[in-house]
Amino acid sequence: MANVTLKVNGETRSASVPPETTLLRLLRDQFNLTGAKLGCDVGDCGACTVIVDGQPVNSCLMLVGQVEGREVLTIEGLATADHLHALQKLFEHFGSLQCGFCGPGVILSAKALLDENPDPSTQEIRDALGGNLCRCTGYTKMIEAIKGAACILRGEEVPAVKSA
Template identity: 80%
Template sequence: MTDVTAVTMKLNGVTRTASAVPPETTLLALLRNQFNLTGAKLGCDVGDCGACTVIVDGNAVNACLMLAAQADGSDVLTIEGLATLERLHPLQKAFEDNASLQCGFCGPGVILSAKALLDENPDPTQQEIRDALSGNLCRCTGYTKMIEAVQVAARALRAKPDA
């Protein structure tokens, strides 16, 4: 039993260690406060809104519902890991081109939920997209333009899987 513990994870492709993490720290708090990755948002903090969605070992999860210690040894992808300096990820590009976000608070979570879907299912139906995004609440834009953007990105990724 310890007051603090070290947590090591592969974070956006780079191995990172936080050396003194109190046990009650959520993965979300670790990402935002220790690693300064503020793309994942603190919204409802009870797993309803999806603003804190990140991808852990290939699965979209709510970072507010995971202890940082439980992510030790995992491969974590946040929104900061999607684009390069030169180029947006096709999902980000499609969301931008399609004006799929207004305030943008839900955006990182929505885009990561969509990425987890497309990684597993490159050609989803509209219903499958809706299902994949049902854990991400948007209070301003609505979902129609997001669904369209995911369809556009899916087509782009199928044409150029490495994009």
């Protein structure tokens, strides 16, 4: 068994699991954090996206031994009980998700983008979401929400949106 200790959403967590366990399985099965989804399990779909040490990664492609001592942010760590993150608010406002399975990964990819680039172009947003497959929405309303959230995070008003 492998003993692993890491920081998840600001809290130090430990577990003893077989070494072939992925970060995704650790989060879901040991820590009950089921926001990160098990989709393809090979790094194509992005439903398992979490942020490790500031960078979005596929949690299905990391072994627990590789995340020892690292800091992980999952969708559960983005909001508090009474305060949603701007991205979550705007995804809700724009109706950016339908089935929602890709949502946690998409929002974390978007968060990592906005942390580095507070005013991304549409192309930059599309590139940032290139590893998050959504088969419901066509991405348009996600991009509107991410642009809106970027405005809020920059301290500006969200411009009125034509399609809303």
